[in-house]
Amino acid sequence: MEITTEQYSIKYDAETAAIHCQGILRLNGKEYEPIAHLLNQVAALEPPRITLNLRELKANNSSGITMLGKFVFVVAKKKTIQLLIQGTQKIAWQKKSVMNFQRLMPKLQLEWE
Amino acid sequence: MIQVFGEFKKESVKSREFLMLGFSPGSAPLQQRWRNNGLSADFLADYLTTFFPTDDYEPGTREAKLKGAVSYIANELLENAMKFNYDTCDYQITLKFKLYSDHLVLRVTNHIQKKIMSRFQRFIHELLNSEPRELYIRQIKRSKEDESISGLGLLTMINDYDAKLGWQFETVEPNPEVIVVTTMAQLPI
Numbered sequence: 001m002e003i004t005t006e007q008y009s010i011k012y013d014a015e016t017a018a019i020h021c022q023g024i025l026r027l028n029g030k031e032y033e034p035i036a037h038l039l040n041q042v043a044a045l046e047p048p049r050i051t052l053n054l055r056e057l058k059a060n061n062s063s064g065i066t067m068l069g070k071f072v073f074v075v076a077k078k079k080t081i082q083l084l085i086q087g088t089q090k091i092a093w094q095k096k097s098v099m100n101f102q103r104l105m106p107k108l109q110l111e112w113e
Numbered sequence: 114m115i116q117v118f119g120e121f122k123k124e125s126v127k128s129r130e131f132l133m134l135g136f137s138p139g140s141a142p143l144q145q146r147w148r149n150n151g152l153s154a155d156f157l158a159d160y161l162t163t164f165f166p167t168d169d170y171e172p173g174t175r176e177a178k179l180k181g182a183v184s185y186i187a188n189e190l191l192e193n194a195m196k197f198n199y200d201t202c203d204y205q206i207t208l209k210f211k212l213y214s215d216h217l218v219l220r221v222t223n224h225i226q227k228k229i230m231s232r233f234q235r236f237i238h239e240l241l242n243s244e245p246r247e248l249y250i251r252q253i254k255r256s257k258e259d260e261s262i263s264g265l266g267l268l269t270m271i272n273d274y275d276a277k278l279g280w281q282f283e284t285v286e287p288n289p290e291v292i293v294v295t296t297m298a299q300l301p302i
Contacts, residue, residue: 026151026188028144028196059151062189062266069253092181096273103250 001038008057010035017047022056025064032067039071049082050075054094055113065097069104076105084109114284118237121279121297124220128211132160136191136206138198138223150195154188157210157219164212179217179302182274183210186298187219189266194223197233199291212302219298227290230282236264237280245271276300 001012008023019042025035042050052068060068075083083105087094089112102108134153136146158180165176187208194206206223225233240248249268270276277299285293 024151026148026192028147028192059155059184059188061151061185061192062269063192065269066253066263066265073254092178093185093273097269100246100249100272103246104253 001041003034003038010038012038012042016051017042017049018051018053020053020056024059025057026059026061027063029063032063036067036070039067040074043071043074043078043081046078046080048080049084051084051086053086054098055086055088055091057094058091060093060097065093068097069101072101072108073104076107082107082109084111086111086113088113116234116282117279118234118281119241119279120277120299121281121295122299124211125213128213128218130164131209131211132157133207133209136195136208137203138195138200138206139203143195143200146195147192150191151188153191153208154184154186157187157208158184161210161212161217175302179300182276182300183217183219186270186274186276186300189270190219190221190296190298193266193296194221197225197229198223199226199229202286202291204293216299216301219300220295222293222295224285225292225294227292230292230294233280233294234282236267240264240267240271270298274300 003010008021008025011020013020019039072083075081085098085101085108087098087110089095095112098110136149161183162176162180165179167176191208198206202224204224206221209220211218245268249265249272252263252265252268267278271278279297281295283293285291
């Protein structure tokens with residue numbers, strides 16, 4: 001599963017159950033629907049562990065952060081999936097937003113570089 | 114009629130520097146203009162760095178944090194203004210940046226219709242009477258992708274960037290009612 005545009009790419013690697021996000025996500029509301037759909041498809045597969053790698057995602061807006069937050073919440077409700085988010089401290093929005101996700105999923109694992 | 118909410122202050126003339134950007138919403142469809150929000154916000158954040166001359170833009174420094182905050186907040190303010198603007202009128206949307214000795218201010222001004230004002234003010238009332246972190250979690254859990262006023266942009270400005278927010282609404286046309294709204298975000302530096 002993959003969505004690639006000039007601005008960003010979202011790729012799901014089934015072998016490693018990892019979602020790689022790259023580029024700039026500053027989309028307008030409904031433009032997030034295909035990405036949200038991809039994320040929901042991954043959650044529906046219910047792999048025992050999902051890695052969400054945000055390290056190459058340079059910019060995001062609140063709609064994009066909300067979409068990621070909703071994905072975390074969907075995964076948390078399933079109770080069968082371990083979720084690891086990989087982020088970087090070099091990009092300001094990542095630490096700030098991802099720390100909030102722990103309130104949606106207290107068992108969320110974080111890995112910073 | 115003028116209504117003020119939150120920490121809204123009139124513009125002080127004592128700023129060290131300022132920069133104002135103007136946008137004509139009627140010039141092209143919203144989707145075509147959308148990318149301009151991020152470009153303008155990043156430009157403003159880069160412009161700010163000229164007043165903090167340093168070679169050290171490593172993550173974690175005050176300068177890097179400010180740059181990230183201005184880029185995020187200016188983009189959110191512009192996106193909201195573009196999304197809710199009353200595009201059939203010819204008024205411009207403006208984004209003004211002012212730098213003071215110990216803080217900076219971003220102000221976005223746009224025009225809205227009365228029904229948008231009512232929804233916006235209901236959300237502001239909820240925001241000012243809630244614990245912002247609790248409200249943020251509630252909004253994520255209940256928001257739908259197409260929901261227009263979830264306020265998550267405003268909530269992230271407060272929670273993640275310690276911004277102080279204020280709003281002013283002023284009716285400028287009686288029939289149909291058109292309101293000019295200014296959203297102000299203050300950040301310590």
